Amino acid sequence: MGLRGRRFPLKCCWVLAMFVALKQGTLSQEFCEKNTEDDSCKQQFLYSEVEVKVLTVATDDNHGLERFLRSARVYGIEVEVLGKGLKWNGGDMTLPGGGQKINLLKDRLNDILKHENKEQIILFTDSYDVLFLATLDEIVKKFKKFPDTRVLFAAEQFCWPDTKLASQYPKTEVANPYLNSGGFIGFLPEINEIVNYKPVSDRDDDQLYYTKIYLEKSLRESLKITLDHNSAIFQNLNGALSDVQLKANSTKEIWPYIENVATKERPLIVHGNGPSKLTLNHFGNYLAKAWSISEGCALCKEKRAEYKNEDLPTVMMAVFIEQATPFLEEFLEQILTTDYPKEKIHLLLRNNVEYHETEVDDFFQAHAKEYATAKRIKPSDFISEAEARNIAKDRCVSSACDYLFSIDSVSRLEASTLRYLVSSGFDVIAPLLVRPGHAWSNFWGAINSAGFYARSADYMDIVYQIVKGVWNVPFITNCYLAKMSVFRTPAAKAVTYTKDGVDPDMAFCASLRELGVYMYVSNEMEFGHLVNPESYDISRTNPDMYQLFDNRMEWTTRYLHEEYHLSFDEDRKQLMPCPDVYWFPLMSARFCSEWIQIMEAYGQWSDGSNNDKRLESGYEAVPTRDIHMNQVGLERHWLTILKDYVRPLQEMVFTGYYHNPPVSIMNFVVRYRPDEQPSLRPHHDSSTYTINLALNTPNVDFEGGGCRFIRYNCSVRDTKPGWLLMHPGRLTHYHEGLLVTKGTRYIMISFVDP
Template structure:
């Protein structure tokens, strides 16, 4: 009997316990469907930032309602002081129609400086997990009233202070909050929300909290060091490394807008390692489908002595763009280059639709000259694009102008870099004082390991600007003049931070906490193609007659293109050389331009030796077999000539004299002048060298008759030297030779006794 009682009591207790357990264990709420999320944002203009925000929202299929579009902004200059109340007023008006929708979740966010990194399902799931009716974004810095810091609730970890750039909550609760607004449009919105949150009774009755660990909202101000990009196979995310969270909303508040621009180059899924750039072809223009090409004003700026300027102009001429659609404006600040511009003018004044030159006599500063060029396009309603290019940019891609126009950006530049260096025409980031800082992706972009179209904070040297942009966002005339900044930095800062007015003094650090995003213009750099390179102007000495000859160290690629024979590389790819006599090799090395300029340089120097035995230029002061010559050392070209030997002669030596590795050293390097009236020939002799090169610097039958070289041992003569081609033959005992008489005109050759 007692046993039965025990069983009955135990059974009843178990039923009670089970019942109690089932009633006290909270049930997992059903997920909120995505269609129950409404995004509300305030934007009075369609800025570049707003368009980026909308693109990220559309990528995740958010439902967005924009408040205040087209209205005048009355919320104050919040970039420099408090303000933003207009946003609360507009939100309050919008919520009046939504107040009764208890199952509607409202997400109120800024738009000019904000992007989505995740979709509605994720943000709703994280909102439900927060288990509050209203959730504000949080940050680690307090604004606008630091005196309120102690009134904030204590937390064990996370960000303590409210940021009003992001709010999510059920519609009735959001309505109850904003309905308490009774201030002015230029009062501070964040202070309004802060005071509500700091009131314990209101915080509890409205069931409000902060997103302390950045599960939903990531404010970048004060947190840039916490944030990294996380690359996955299907998507790129922003990761907070302190809280190991993947925020859904990324807000570039305060002075972090440029960092948001960097993140926006990748998020949401804008660029990844697997697929590369996913947005590069968005909104592009197909020029082949247009009835006629856009009109372009090209502004050329020569602000310092620049090597290879004639070649720069030649590259402009070869641009694949209708010349009747091109207008040319040139500002030249260097008297040295007037001869180059005059020659270009004489040959091409009728090539372009219009041609205007402003010279050094105008005494314009760089900023004034650049303002003038830009304004020529601004005031001409038919100017569709303004293409600014400095003389140190060597464009090698004939399609450059077309490719930039087709990208259809307000400001875009082609990536150009200095040969074999990381120096380029853009900065990936800025330091706190507004100067260069290296972004994480800078090297990969410069080396084209990451290819795309990149939003960047600074560019220079070469860029394309839409004419409509000049007549609207950039309609002020003095964009290249600002404080003590150089013109390019002034332009970029003005474009980035453009507001209704600018002050001389920078805002205080405190005012960076709740900035109204400036109505700035995004600037882009594209490395989707190889466009060209930057020339170094740092050590350009214009005291020579042909100063470019000395650029073999500073600008080796341009030097090679100008001065090395076009068929030189075929020596190695197609065995493009001849052997007219045993062990005498004949191959192309110098271009016609190189030959002409070396001769001009020697004649400009003018002090020929006269072919006398007494010669103080050499050790011992006596030359056994003298020539009428000028040494490379006399014109200050010795180091450059030896470098030429090592770069362009040594590889040929290794090819023809297998196993011999030359040191590329020579003491005797000179140009010889043969004329019937001074020295017409050279008697038989051996060269004091391991091998000798002999380069013809002008044309037989055009510049002279006769000449050539005879090798006695083989009874072999070469009577038809070719301009720019070099003989190479062993020196010392094996190849006794003589210079055959020049019977008319003047013959020039460049000679080196290598490895003496």
């Protein structure tokens, strides 16, 4: 049925006329003024002609304010900051207080009323723990959708600071029934009347002040005060963390946003009130156009600075060796090769491990003069770790250095790391360092209520660089850069590494969180990794040798032969000194010397007789003077070497034979001496193939020796240390050990796949 002939009430006709005018683009304020049946038309113009002023209070210039103002700039919002530079008299905001915010706002509104248009909309928010998520137009547009409202306050789940007032609130079934003063928007006359309702001291509680006005029914109705129960504009995080979801991987929108899944709203201002500030820090890594999948880390690009060598800031490099550390030699070498002018580095070298003292002292004596200044803290100084770290911080604060670069001995860095951190533009920043093959890193993505580790939703994504950028986190350790200007404020005197019950880095990070100093970790590039010191046993001879499993990267760099990988070059001709006998470079000279040292330190060489209690049978058919790897705790290590480094060589030359993992029951070091056991009689090996690794240098450490393959009348002599001799075992390669005429010859033997 069509519309013709139907009769509509006058109001319906007006609504239809307005709809047509809207469709035709002819809706005007004059039209609305002539049609007064409904307020909705007039509200189309009510806000478009009213100036909107955004106000906040911030007496201190800190990271929270910096982030807040950046979010405003991102959305084109001009914010007027009240109280900047004034002394804060509003108390500790973890407790009731904040009345100073009302007084500062009152003074400003009175000034506006004297000199400006009274018909203004005022948007007031807290600053240190607030982010804008939309433009001012979008915020006002949502505000105008609240019916019969002149002032809209944020709302939350908790009645704070006086829970007894909860019973006085209007009865309603909503997600957030209680007023929160961290954000409100409304017309100037009403807001001015609210802040001037009665005197308030700076130390009174601002939220309690606004709450009592709201609970006064006559005031609430006359001033038309409403609460944003569904978080249409203002999202308070405290108590709502399970309802608020970060949408960081949306395919519909470039930039991440938050959604309140309980109220189906997309908030435009987010407030990390109360204990939810760390969650806001986490959200702040993504929100306000800080990061996106397509754009990457926009915040990183905004803050990054470039320095010429002559303009680089002065750094105190504070090196801490607090525990016995694998491969410390390589760590000290990395300190030396850092890509940063040494004349701009003040070195503080702290060693608290007596085992490392000779090595550390040698390093310091050799290189201290290369730095601008150098200072040592020794184990004999009997200074605790916390005290030593405070000395480094205080020494830097009171000197001309611009940055403190703290690095622990477990950190292994690329040479460019320090230069990157200085150029990042962040005041406190750590490079992402991870134990290879593990999720153990030098940062925590979140902390629990006791201040200990908790896993953030994006922790694994950051660790594995699924997302890349610079991330605000609550805890960093092992390696970080701190800008000293942050620590030269009166409040920063409270920053310390000393706190009962927690380790120094936890105390330090807790101090920074309390001060409102943000810590960041960067995974924009590869900066290095962490070594694992947990199994490092300095009671062993050459304990680094035992680190194959926990620190393979360092282990292979030091101990695998530098030419090992060349054996797999397709253009390389394999060395075959006798039929089906191959030479390969396998282990480094250092491996060989340390391997020998381990055996000699153990010292329990077999007697070379046929009786051998180490064997299950108790009998050795072809005995040698030897030490088995299981006697020195290296059996598992050697079998891993066979599997990962020897087996690929075997498969390359003995084509068609695959056995993974290789099995070897007999793995031992043999010692030949003219006065002990100089040679070995002809024999077959009980193996599919045998490997014979030379451990020391012919014609230097010994004379004579070698292996003669009798069937082929072919001898292999003068095998270089670290080189592997590989040959078939049973049947074809009957062989003997040639006479050693002088010195001591060491070889490592395995009978593979017996």
